[in-house]
Amino acid sequence: MDVNRIRIVLVEPQHPGNIGAVARAMKNMGLGRLVMVAPEQYPDPQAIWRAMSAKDVLEAAQVVDTLDEAIADCGFVVAATSRDQRIPWPVLDARRSAAEIAAASTQTDVAIVFGREDNGLNNEELMRCNLHLAISTSDAYSSLNLAMAVQVVSYELHMLAVADELPAAPDAQWDAAPATQENMERFFVHLEQTLGEVGFLNPAAPRQLMPRLRRLYSRLRLDEMELNILRGILTETQKRIDPVDWDARAREPSR
Amino acid sequence: MDVNRIRIVLVEPQHPGNIGAVARAMKNMGLGRLVMVAPEQYPDPQAIWRAMSAKDVLEAAQVVDTLDEAIADCGFVVAATSRDQRIPWPVLDARRSAAEIAAASTQTDVAIVFGREDNGLNNEELMRCNLHLAISTSDAYSSLNLAMAVQVVSYELHMLAVADELPAAPDAQWDAAPATQENMERFFVHLEQTLGEVGFLNPAAPRQLMPRLRRLYSRLRLDEMELNILRGILTETQKRIDPVDWDARAREPSR
Numbered sequence: 001m002d003v004n005r006i007r008i009v010l011v012e013p014q015h016p017g018n019i020g021a022v023a024r025a026m027k028n029m030g031l032g033r034l035v036m037v038a039p040e041q042y043p044d045p046q047a048i049w050r051a052m053s054a055k056d057v058l059e060a061a062q063v064v065d066t067l068d069e070a071i072a073d074c075g076f077v078v079a080a081t082s083r084d085q086r087i088p089w090p091v092l093d094a095r096r097s098a099a100e101i102a103a104a105s106t107q108t109d110v111a112i113v114f115g116r117e118d119n120g121l122n123n124e125e126l127m128r129c130n131l132h133l134a135i136s137t138s139d140a141y142s143s144l145n146l147a148m149a150v151q152v153v154s155y156e157l158h159m160l161a162v163a164d165e166l167p168a169a170p171d172a173q174w175d176a177a178p179a180t181q182e183n184m185e186r187f188f189v190h191l192e193q194t195l196g197e198v199g200f201l202n203p204a205a206p207r208q209l210m211p212r213l214r215r216l217y218s219r220l221r222l223d224e225m226e227l228n229i230l231r232g233i234l235t236e237t238q239k240r241i242d243p244v245d246w247d248a249r250a251r252e253p254s255r
Numbered sequence: 256m257d258v259n260r261i262r263i264v265l266v267e268p269q270h271p272g273n274i275g276a277v278a279r280a281m282k283n284m285g286l287g288r289l290v291m292v293a294p295e296q297y298p299d300p301q302a303i304w305r306a307m308s309a310k311d312v313l314e315a316a317q318v319v320d321t322l323d324e325a326i327a328d329c330g331f332v333v334a335a336t337s338r339d340q341r342i343p344w345p346v347l348d349a350r351r352s353a354a355e356i357a358a359a360s361t362q363t364d365v366a367i368v369f370g371r372e373d374n375g376l377n378n379e380e381l382m383r384c385n386l387h388l389a390i391s392t393s394d395a396y397s398s399l400n401l402a403m404a405v406q407v408v409s410y411e412l413h414m415l416a417v418a419d420e421l422p423a424a425p426d427a428q429w430d431a432a433p434a435t436q437e438n439m440e441r442f443f444v445h446l447e448q449t450l451g452e453v454g455f456l457n458p459a460a461p462r463q464l465m466p467r468l469r470r471l472y473s474r475l476r477l478d479e480m481e482l483n484i485l486r487g488i489l490t491e492t493q494k495r496i497d498p499v500d501w502d503a504r505a506r507e508p509s510r
Binding site: 151 | 276284307309343402
């Protein structure tokens with residue numbers, strides 16, 4: 001994917017706040033090229049305010065008079081459309097469209113075209129595009145805010161860009177090494193011994209206690225530092241207690 | 256996934272407009288349960304205005320005093336956090352977190368907790384959560400608007416909910432049947448013949464013309480209606496032309 005060859009085109013955006021929010025959403029996801037076709041109210045302080053730290057995207061943005069100008073040099077043009085608006089045309093959801101856009105951007109400039117807040121794109125505009133992109137929504141309410149739609153599409157492109165970098169498991173960026181199985185076994189022996197000494201585990205009738213504790217601590221995927229803390233607690237506990245003598249207890253008839 | 260067991264929790268949201276935008280983003284993606292912890296300015300007309308057709312989500316929303324109240328009955332609590340904010344804790348990106356949330360929602364109530372616009376969640380709040388969710392962003396600008404963050408997370412949950420329903424190829428919802436290979440072959444024969452008659456294709460020296468046209472029309476994945484249109488054009492063209500006689504041409508020395 002070549003993000004520098006991907007531009008976001010807004011056709012006649014009506015609210016300057018949305019333009020700013022679009023710029024922020026784009027920069028959050030690593031996109032920088034914004035083109036506006038005949039915005040109703042721009043430049044505007046609302047746009048700058050909503051852009052927050054993406055003012056550079058606004059400053060670099062182009063304003064043109066027609067959609068044709070905005071997409072003239074693009075070899076792949078994608079129109080964002082709502083389900084209601086669709087004319088029979090090749091249509092894909094945002095995730096699958098992002099894959100097409102990413103692939104195309106290695107060969108040509110790509111435009112992703114978003115319509116007016118109230119009416120979207122008209123049929124003439126839709127028919128200028130190679131692909132229609134329809135963000136999947138709930139049936140109950142399918143109309144996304146303009147900047148939200150740009151956010152979702154930009155996010156999908158960003159996810160493709162970083163696909164190989166994101167850790168697949170929650171512990172991948174952990175601050176200590178995972179506990180080895182050998183150390184886990186030492187811990188379980190230590191735990192069982194201590195639980196016997198404090199009187200919680202009867203060695204003669206251990207029931208399901210150790211399997212349950214094994215499951216609990218295994219699920220945790222402890223790191224070495226955490227394991228050392230737990231071992232330390234056991235050691236200190238052993239020092240401070242008067243260990244139960246289970247053999248003696250067994251000889252006491254009333255217990 | 257049970258969307259009714261998934262709630263969005265906003266901790267001390269500062270801008271009522273964001274609350275409305277959150278409600279809209281949720282409803283767009285099929286979520287309905289919103290809980291606010293000590294919102295700064297709520298109820299507020301800005302919230303209602305930005306919610307658009309998601310006013311019902313605002314009306315059903317709960318306002319509570321503390322995060323503990325908001326998550327008391329939840330068996331799985333996920334905190335949205337920015338990369339800068341992370342304390343060493345299990346952390347996943349939005350897509351992988353959504354999978355965990357969806358799975359957990361079949362067994363227990365789940366809260367997804369979002370912090371303040373300016374400062375996010377503090378460490379005490381983060382430590383109340385089972386998992387931290389960090390939306391992957393560009394390094395250049397990692398701070399998403401609150402409602403945008405809710406949009407991305409809600410979108411990921413929705414994508415899991417509809418995963419099996421979305422067409423994988425752009426023609427899956429087409430309005431005519433795809434052209435059969437048999438009819439495509441008839442078309443190519445007809446095309447080759449017509450191109451010969453109009454003088455564009457020399458049967459004695461066809462070069463790469465037909466392979467190129469085959470590739471072009473095959474890539475299109477024509478439907479039967481489109482194929483009939485193209486055949487009709489060829490037939491009408493044949494009727495109106497004076498066909499080139501290539502054998503005669505071959506005998507003309509100067510051509």
